[in-house]
Amino acid sequence: TGRGVLQDWRAPFEKVPIGSSRELKKGSKIAILSIGHIGNMVSEVIKELGNPTEIGHYDMRFVKPLDKNVLLKIFAEYSKVVTLEDGCKTGGFGSAVLEFSSEMDYSGKITIIGVDDIFIEQGTTEELYQLTGLDHISIKNKLNSLLNDV
Numbered sequence: 001t002g003r004g005v006l007q008d009w010r011a012p013f014e015k016v017p018i019g020s021s022r023e024l025k026k027g028s029k030i031a032i033l034s035i036g037h038i039g040n041m042v043s044e045v046i047k048e049l050g051n052p053t054e055i056g057h058y059d060m061r062f063v064k065p066l067d068k069n070v071l072l073k074i075f076a077e078y079s080k081v082v083t084l085e086d087g088c089k090t091g092g093f094g095s096a097v098l099e100f101s102s103e104m105d106y107s108g109k110i111t112i113i114g115v116d117d118i119f120i121e122q123g124t125t126e127e128l129y130q131l132t133g134l135d136h137i138s139i140k141n142k143l144n145s146l147l148n149d150v
Contacts (some may be wrong), residue, residue: 027056089114
């Protein structure tokens with residue numbers, strides 16, 4: 001069962017231009033590019049890590065078309081990029097970013113976090129996130145590890 005996260009869910013609709021993203025937090029070394037609901041967890045984890053200035057966070061909003069202008073800005077400003085999706089890594093959002101980065105000769109490190117291309121058992125959302133390494137603790141550990149590697 002899905003659950004909403006907005007307290008004020010009756011807010012007016014806002015027009016979102018197709019292919020647009022938004023910067024949620026400015027950083028200096030690691031850009032986290034999230035797609036979808038999992039971005040809320042990323043925001044929480046960043047706060048728990050003491051809101052480090054090295055981490056930037058972007059809500060990419062669209063897998064297709066990618067916001068290439070924002071990606072070019074990210075490639076110019078960050079030495080590491082992390083893509084985070086609660087979908088399959090193979091052929092997913094991270095793959096699209098990796099492909100575009102290759103076309104643009106981005107020399108930084110890209111880490112793709114998502115679901116491996118394997119069969120996953122059934123379970124609750126929390127159980128599935130834990131099985132796939134996309135739960136709160138796993139994301140926190142991965143980001144902490146990246147921070148320590150800066």
